[in-house]
Amino acid sequence: MPLASSLLNRVTSPMIRQVRGLNVAARPSDLVGKTPLLDLTPFLEKHGVTNNSKLYGKMESLGPCSSVKDRLGRSMIDDAEARGLITPGKTTLVEPTSGNTGIALAFVARERGYKCILTMPETMSVERRMMLLSLGCEVVLTPKETAVSGAIAKAQEIKDGLGEDGVILQQFQNPANPKVHRETTGPEIWADTDGTLDIFVSGVGTGGTVTGVSQYIKGCDEFDLPALKSDLQTIAVEPQEQMLLTEAMGGEKVGEQGPHKIQGMGAGIVPGTLDLDYVDEVVAIHSDAAMETCTELWMEGIPVGVSSGAIVKAAVEVCKRPENAGKLAVCIIPSFGERYFTHPMFEPIKTKAEGLEKQPLPEPFDNTEYGFATPRG
Numbered sequence: 270m271p272l273a274s275s276l277l278n279r280v281t282s283p284m285i286r287q288v289r290g291l292n293v294a295a296r297p298s299d300l301v302g303k304t305p306l307l308d309l310t311p312f313l314e315k316h317g318v319t320n321n322s323k324l325y326g327k328m329e330s331l332g333p334c335s336s337v338k339d340r341l342g343r344s345m346i347d348d349a350e351a352r353g354l355i356t357p358g359k360t361t362l363v364e365p366t367s368g369n370t371g372i373a374l375a376f377v378a379r380e381r382g383y384k385c386i387l388t389m390p391e392t393m394s395v396e397r398r399m400m401l402l403s404l405g406c407e408v409v410l411t412p413k414e415t416a417v418s419g420a421i422a423k424a425q426e427i428k429d430g431l432g433e434d435g436v437i438l439q440q441f442q443n444p445a446n447p448k449v450h451r452e453t454t455g456p457e458i459w460a461d462t463d464g465t466l467d468i469f470v471s472g473v474g475t476g477g478t479v480t481g482v483s484q485y486i487k488g489c490d491e492f493d494l495p496a497l498k499s500d501l502q503t504i505a506v507e508p509q510e511q512m513l514l515t516e517a518m519g520g521e522k523v524g525e526q527g528p529h530k531i532q533g534m535g536a537g538i539v540p541g542t543l544d545l546d547y548v549d550e551v552v553a554i555h556s557d558a559a560m561e562t563c564t565e566l567w568m569e570g571i572p573v574g575v576s577s578g579a580i581v582k583a584a585v586e587v588c589k590r591p592e593n594a595g596k597l598a599v600c601i602i603p604s605f606g607e608r609y610f611t612h613p614m615f616e617p618i619k620t621k622a623e624g625l626e627k628q629p630l631p632e633p634f635d636n637t638e639y640g641f642a643t644p645r646g
Contacts, residue, residue, distance in 0.1 A: 298343045298377050300333040302453045306461050306599065309581065312569060316585050320594035324584055325466075326602040327458060330573055334376050334400075335605035336533075337454075337478055342373025344449035345438040346381060355436050357382035363428045363437050365389070365420035367474065367533055368397035369604055370440050375404040386427055388420040393532065395611045413528070416537035417441075440475050442541040450481025451492060458599055459486055459497060468502040468598035470552075470584040472534040472576050473514060476543025478601055479505050483547035502549050506583040508535035509553040514543075518551050530556035530613060533576040533603060552583040560614040563606070572606035575614065 294300050306325040313324050329337035346362075349355045355362070361384040364374055371387040378385040386407040389397075393410075401408050409427065411419040421441075428435040440446055458466065469486070471479040483503045488496030507514045508529035512522040517539050529535050531554075539545075556575070562585075563578030584600040587593060609615065629636040629646025636646045 297333050297380050301339045301343050302332075303457065304328045304331050306458075307571070307602070309584075309600075312566075312581070313585060313588055316589070318585065318589045320589065320591065322588040322593050322595060323597045324581075324588055325462065325597070325599045326571075326581070327454070327599055328602050330577070330602050330605040334372050335608065336369040336373065337601060337603040338369040338373040339376075340373075340449045340453060341370055341440060341446055341475070341477060342375075342377045344445045345440065345443050346374070346377050346383075348443070348445035348448075349436065349438060350381075355383065359434060360384075361386060361431055361435050363388075363424050363431070363435050364440065365417060365424040365437075366440070367417060367420075367536065368393045368401075368608075369533055370475070371406070372397065372400050372404070374438070375401050375406045378406075379404050386424075388423040388427070390416055390420055392528075394609055396608045400608070416528075418537055440477075440542070441536070441538065444542075446475055446477030446542045447481035447484065447544070450478050451485045451489070451494070452481075454478060455482040455485025458482060462597060462599060464497060465597055466498070466501070466599045467596035468504060468584075468587060468593065470504040470506065470580055470587060470598055470600035472506045472531075472580045472601065472603060473540070473543060474534050474536060474576075476505075476540040478603075479503060480542060480544045480547055484544070487547060502587075503547055504583060504587055505543075505548045505551045506534065506580050507551055507553055508559075508579070509555040511535040511537065512551075512553050513537070513539055514545070514548075514551045515553055517545060518548065520551065523553065524555070531559050531575050531579050532609065532612070533574065534579065552586065554579040554582050558582050563614065567606060571602075573602055574604040574606050574609045575612060576604065577602045577606075 305328050307328050309324040309326045332339035362378050363386045365388045375385050387401055388409045388411055390413050391410040392413045398408055411423050424437055428437050473479055486497050486501050487499050488494050508531045510527055510529035559575050559579035562582040563575050566573050580600050584598050588598050629641050635644045637644055
């Protein structure tokens, strides 16, 4: 038998043929997690960081609904279903949100057959509202002056009106929030860095990400987690205009305090799901600096939201410290940038886009057919 035929028979023999598993998800929520790391070290170098430190971004913006909150939405619904607290076709999920958690809840609720009502401050972007409405949610806006606290109060009012058929999953208090990051985000980061990370940088919205990841890596007796790296530096990021976490850690507020422009963090409360015992330092970033860094990331081909700008800015500042020379930092890139096009930082781009005009075509096209004064334009 010719050699080629022999090899072909060997490969196709039923005795040794292996069936390749198809990479096909059964439902949208099965796509949550397993996001990649992106090497942002060149970004450090462009900002004058030359101490051999490294920075990786955990690209949560690549989730099925484009944010780190995809993990939270699935986790809270999975947990509530497992405990028999909610029933498809009967239960209405009510939740206060700054947008991304609501979107995560909305897509899982639509997948599983739950009605969903979301309350959110009026400052949240139109893109987020459109996402929610497109997923069949009811959206209730609350006054910007009350931040997330107003949305929480309104959600409770709506839930009370629904009686037993209404459930608030309580993202700011729900143990399923840090749990999903202990069980998925933390292990992913640890595995993908081969356990070599020294610094973890995360924004704080609900506090679940920074808490859960740190518990997994630093160790947590409550959940029988051994310490993998007890001296991990955990850096929490908040808006400089709203330094509640800094104050809670015993620090002093800097500059004027009030509304900020970093959607997704600085909710105006210290969340119950945030364990400050796992935070080594809070870095406050002003909205202007966050927007500037966000723009720079876009120019690197990394379309992200303003909160990502704040987190990366904080990571750069931390990495440039002499004591962090040669260390590896991992920061969360929490959401995709297209969701923020009505944010004030994109106003010049919006104006430019709306002002673009069509241009005449070359021969043999007759441009009078397209509204131009002459064949050539």
